[in-house]
Amino acid sequence: MMKETTDIVSTLSLEGEILRVTGRVAKPLVLSMADILAMETEEFQDLFIVCGTGEPRDTIRQCRGVLMEKIIQKAEVLKGEHNDTKKMAVVASAADGYKVVFSWQEIFNTPIGGGVAVLTEKDGAPLEEKQDRIDLISAQDYFAGSRYVRDLKQIEVVLFP
Numbered sequence: 526m527m528k529e530t531t532d533i534v535s536t537l538s539l540e541g542e543i544l545r546v547t548g549r550v551a552k553p554l555v556l557s558m559a560d561i562l563a564m565e566t567e568e569f570q571d572l573f574i575v576c577g578t579g580e581p582r583d584t585i586r587q588c589r590g591v592l593m594e595k596i597i598q599k600a601e602v603l604k605g606e607h608n609d610t611k612k613m614a615v616v617a618s619a620a621d622g623y624k625v626v627f628s629w630q631e632i633f634n635t636p637i638g639g640g641v642a643v644l645t646e647k648d649g650a651p652l653e654e655k656q657d658r659i660d661l662i663s664a665q666d667y668f669a670g671s672r673y674v675r676d677l678k679q680i681e682v683v684l685f686p
Contacts, residue, residue, distance in 0.1 A: 543659060544643070548682035549613065550600035561659065562645055564591045569642065569664045576670040583670075585662075587649065590642030593617070593661065593680065594632050602682055609684060617661050617672075618679040625672040627663070629682075640664030643677060 541557040566589045574583040597615065604610060613629035632638040644660040645652055652659055661674040 544596075544677060545679045546596060546600040546681075547679060548616075549603045549684050550597075550682055551603055552599070552601050554596075554600050556596075558645075558659070561591055561596075561643060564595060566591055566645060567639075567642060569640070569662070572662065572664055572669055574670040574673055575668045577668050579668070585647055587647075588642075588644050588662070589646040590644035590659075590662070592639070593627075593641040593643060594638050596643060596680060597632070597682065600682070612685045614683050614685065616679075616681045616683055617674050617677060618681070619674045620658075620676040620678045623674060625661070625663075625674055627672075637663060637665045640666075 541559065542555050543558050544554075544556045544561065546554040546556070568587065568589050569585070570587050572585040572588065573581060574585065575581050593615070602610075602613070610629045610633070615627045615629065615632055616624055617627070618624045627637075627641060632641060641663045642661070644662055647660070658676045661672075661677045663669060663672040666672055
């Protein structure tokens, strides 16, 4: 089994840190807004933010963001054994401590992964203009509000025993 490397953080840009990618990765990352804006983005339209109770909270007419799978791939996940990815989860954490969880299989083997994005723009306005922050959305969820993360700060790849 490969050793988890969380103690050494390789950086793309320490100045203006906005997001960390840690856990079971070969290259832990510290990303600035500029680093994220330089990545390929996807566009999503007409997303209804509905909480777990079914109550509507918001509507996003248009947004743009980087798929979380692309960010995770940049950090190079450590896979020591053949079935490790079946025991992995990805935890996305907000500045206020709110956390959401995705299985590895959701992100890389289902349509849900094509909708989990680190948002850089929302309704025509860059999020960097809103207190230098980014959000995360799971656009393919029925109740997208349950896994909507405002002010995303960390993505952690975890291997369960």
